[in-house]
Amino acid sequence: MEEQKALGADVDDDMIRTVKSSLMGPLAGIGDSLIQATVLPLLTTIAISLTGTGPYSPLGVIAFIIATPILLWVYARFLFNKGYELGKDAITMLMGSAIENIKVAVQLFGIVIIGALSASYVKLTTPLQFAASADADPVVLQSIIDGVFPNVLSLLLVVGCWYLVAKKGVSVTKMIFGLMAAVLVLGLVGIL
Structure with a gap:
């Protein structure tokens, strides 16, 4: 819409602001779920396991420092390009039934990760x-x-x-x- 307005189309400024405000929450929720609640904890877990328990290895820290910005850049670039290519159709696509499928997939992936972390790191035993x-x-x-x-x-x-x-x-x-x-x-x- 901003591009069309810059090219001379009759697009209301209020409409641009309203669309931005309306989509900020739902779309940010998808990004937060994928990156902050799923991918970064997974990368952290992999990095911790690479660090080891005996003589500590810097491999985990180095892998995390390298992998995180690369992953975030690829993720941001992909979403920016897709958002630009799809334009208004992206909004229709994300607000339809696809958003429910994405939400369920992200929740399921998060549950699997939490289950794996629990099984790996929670140890309760009794000496009785x-x-x-x-x-x-x-x-x-x-x-x-x-x-x-x-x-x-x-x-x-x-x-x-x-x-x-x-x-x-x-x-x-x-x-x-x-x-x-x-x-x-x-x-x-x-x-x-």
């Missing part, structure tokens, strides 16, 4: 052991749990935290402090 008698070998509870369902304690912790935050309205800050208190108490008692 029981013996039938004083001279018998103790049975470690964690080995029995892992034999039935490996990492079920970690899964229950993640699902429990999600339930409290999403369904019961517990704030994330309260959840973090609650987890810290629970880990401290259960650790001192010897359950965790």
Whole structure:
């Protein structure tokens, strides 16, 4: 519309401002979901895994520093060119059923990433052991749990935290402090 106005077409300034204001939120939401909530955490996770745990490697930091601007540039350039090429049709395309498909795909991708992060980084085990008698070998509870369902304690912790935050309205800050208190108490008692 701005290009047409610059070329001499009769386009109202108010209409240009209204379209910009109306589209800013929905289109920024797509970009934020794709980049800030999905791609950058994924790049960060890959960079952290490249850094290693033993003698730390600078490879992860270097990969993140190089990959992030390249990815953002390609992403911005692609969207700028597509927006320019499609013009008004882009708005119609994004506001139709395609926006719902994009939204569902981004949400699904985000859930997969969060699930992968949870499975990789949340580790909850118990050192509890029981013996039938004083001279018998103790049975470690964690080995029995892992034999039935490996990492079920970690899964229950993640699902429990999600339930409290999403369904019961517990704030994330309260959840973090609650987890810290629970880990401290259960650790001192010897359950965790």
